[in-house]
Amino acid sequence: MRRTVLAALPPAAAIFVFGVIYGSLARPELGVTATVLSSLLIFSGSVQFTLVALVTSGAGAGALVLNATTLNLRNLVLGAVMRTRVDRSSPARAGIGWFLTDEAAGLALASEEDSARVLVVAGGLFYVSWQIGTALGLLGASVEALQEAASAVFPVLFVGLSAAVCPSWSVGLRAAVAAVLVAGASWWWPGSQGFAAVIAAVLVSLPDDAR
C-alpha cells in the first residue's frame, strides 16, 4: 500500500497540475456546472481537454462523441490486459473499472502487489487529485510555472512503465519499434495521436516469439 502510494505520487502531482489547467480552461467554455460534472463523471484528461478544444472550435455533438470514442480505444486494450490480472467478482471488476486510467494500469502492471488493489489505490489518488485540481482551476488558481515540469512527467512515467513491465529483450525491441511508429505517426498526422499507440502496440505484439 505504502509503495503504491509512493509510486503514484509523481503522476498524481502532474494530474493535479493538469486538473488546475483544465478547470481554468474549461470554465469560460463549458461553465462551472459542466466543468465540475465533466471531471466528476468522465475523469479522463485526454478526453476532457479534447472536448474543451472542440467546443471552443464550435464542433457539434457528433464530433465530440467520435473523438471521445477514438481516445477511449486504448481503454479496451488496457482492460483486456488487466483482465488476466484482476481476479475478482464481476461487480467488483465493474467497480475497479472506474479507476482504469493509463497511469493506474501501468502502476498495477509494474507492481508486484495485487493488481486490483493497486488500481483502486493509485486510481483513487489520481481521481482525488483531478477533482481538487479542477476545483482550484475553477476558483482561479494558476499553475503556469509548473505546467512545463508537469508535462515532462508523462513521457518519463510512460517510459518507466514500459521498462518496468517489459518481460524480455524481444518485447523491449517491440516497444522501441512501437515508439518509433507512434512518433512518426504523431509527427506526420497529428490527428492520429488518439489511437496510434493502440494500433502500434497491437501490430508489434502480433508476431509470436521465435522458438
Added chain:
Amino acid sequence: MSVWLIVGIAALTYGSRALALVFMREPREGPRKLLDRMPAPLFAGLAATSLFQDGTLVDERTLVATAGALVLTPTRSLLAVLLGGFAGYVLALLVL
C-alpha cells in the same frame, strides 16, 4: 455543452474501461501471450505520443528528461527511470 452529452461521454469512457475487465472471459494461452506482450509497446507508444503536440516536438527540457529516463530503462526499475527523468530535467534546467 449539455449535461446529457457529458453523461453520454462519461458512459462511453467508463464503458470502454469496464467492458473487457468485466465481460471478457479468461483468455486462452495464445491470446494471453499476445496480451502479455502488449503493455510495454503500448506505454512506449504513449510516451512517444506525449512528446508531440499538434505535430511538433515538445520543449527541450521534456526531451532531455525523457532521454534521461531512456538511459536507465535497462534497469527495468520504475523508480530508477523516474530518477533518470528527474536528473535529465534538472540538467536541462541548468544547461539550456
